[in-house]
Amino acid sequence: MRRTLVTVVAMAVITPAALAACGKDAKQDSAWVGTPAASGSASAPAKSEPVTESATVPVSLALTPATGKTGVPLSTEIGVKLAGGKITGVTLKDAKGAAVPGKLRDDGTSWIPGRTLSPNQKYSATVVATAGDGQTTTQTTSFTTMGKPGRKTGTGLYLFDDRTYGVAMPVVVEFSPGVKKADRAAVQRRLFVSTSPAQPGVWSWTSSGTQAYYRGPEFWKPGTTIAVRVAVGGLPTGGGRYGDRDRSATAKIGRSFEMKVDNASKKMTVVQDGKTVKTMPVSLGKKSTPSSSGVMVVMEKKEATVFDTTDTDGDEGYVTDIEFAQRLTWSGQYIHSAPWSVGSQGRRNVSHGCVNVSPANARWLFDKTLIGDPVTVKGTGDKLAYGNGWTPWDLSWAEYIKGSALPVPAALK
Template identity: 35%
Template structure:
């Protein structure tokens, strides 16, 4: 088989056109979208796209065909700027290779075509081309902020554009990567069209590290919608702190790494203001909070009205449920529930709790006569969903969506 300069010219020009949609100028021009050094090619290599201007349209698939002679394509690899390999399929006879996934937008691809002639002699061609940037992007912002958290802290992803289609959601999930050491079994849950939460099957292991990153940049999510770059996130998990408040026995039990380190007498919500049952995650700590009954609908001057300075306040819901110092109810702590929804304790006990709790730690209320904690919308109630139900909120792990609609975001208001 002849390996003449003319074959290189044909190959070079056809690669200029390759998957480029907008094509090249004269072969060998500095404006060519593909460039490569000569190699020993068996037969003519052509691409499916017609000539045009560069860069190429990422909505058009890449196709490589070998025509004439008795050679064959043995392999084609196309890797983009971020090291992502473009999936493709080679025909059984080696005459044709085509991409089976959408090209990324706004990236440079390096394409390597391996061939062999009728005598088995290998040939190789390496070329590059760029794709046009996307006009409409969806961005993901991860949360919480980098730092150290408790074992109950979910990872969040807030999207800049709503994504409703299940196939598009699956693309998003595949690209949002959560890795932990030690490794855990976890999944994303679509809280709504723009917000996702990620949690493990069980609480994070104590002292774990969690890394979150996105491979979404340039990836086609749906028609005309592509992913944008995202800032990665790294979290450290602290000790396994689990707090249980028993509203019936009026006792709070504080466990660290499986051992009870403190038991505190408390008071919780009285009838009509009962504390929510369920697992909550600490949202933050405030040394001082002014709590007023009017913020939760209690008329000023009524028998339930209050306006109090509150110290050592640990927030567990956005609607205003705290664990805090309540020196005015010390006589009831350990005996009866007299608060307006919060968990109250002595000032000294509240100071100890405040110093030993951190954001992301788990606080569970049991045996209250009140409603259950919302799964979403009023803090992190994620752990109240069984793992099977959690998986149903994933576009990748569930055959159908469960139709869950999160509660509206509650007002920021204190309850005492």
């Protein structure tokens, strides 16, 4: 009997197809995550060319889109080709003279509007460059955006504003339909993350292109603030489609809380801030429905739910009330209260793939955990499938960065 559950904690546009395992909720909920991008959230301040003391170096400045260009995507950036100085000002205004906020890219090659541009709108951009002797050069361009896109790529961000997450919480962006390999680099260039304190990371795509993850080489430091902007509103995503909207969120990382499950001992060890705080017996998936081994994270928490497998298992299916359920995979692997298996916990595996614990231990865990807390299961007869849940930590760093559509900085290789 293999179960599925389609609900998610911080659901984006779509839920990946359920695969199979322990449970499926009787009801299904979903919610958009993130808010329209805040101005200026695109990137850090630009790095410009060194300014020399010589006043003889001429400034060369050229802009894109070209003046008079029409049908420009709503995601367009003001491209800057500069030599002999540094950019000291960029202004973008709509037809009514209202300014659009934005920031330069880190490399200074373009200026990114802080929000999606309006369709069928004329915009004018003014860019000022300053030479080493203080002389300024100004260039302008004007263009008209395309109409409202007819075909869109649905997007979602699994992150809520002002929430606190576990140290393994990846940034997860979802796309429907998935983005093909040829189009991923352009999309990835519009995915921005900043952390405080700074902890560099890399984006990596699942093979289907339906999800892109962001993580660093190690779990986030407790207390970290993560700010995300998915600036894909109006962005060409391939196949004549355009991103549906910009999304953003700012969240925090809480204390370190790790759950380590060992099939050999049939025990879970709980480590908080580097210290073991509790151990408890568990019962994992039986031979016919083994639990997956791998590094997972808590994706969803439900104090009470219903596992219903009748739609997938037919006459062999069942409907069971479940308490203190914490989702680990899309296919339905959970940590949950299992009073019926207390006698087997610590001794033998009897579940349908879930991590069974006693009611008291299930409540204790439920009260302690955060979405994004890491859960490592080892020693079972099944390996976690990449993409079956928020799985970027299940790959080594060397394997993980292979999924980036852009070159990885040398310092992070």
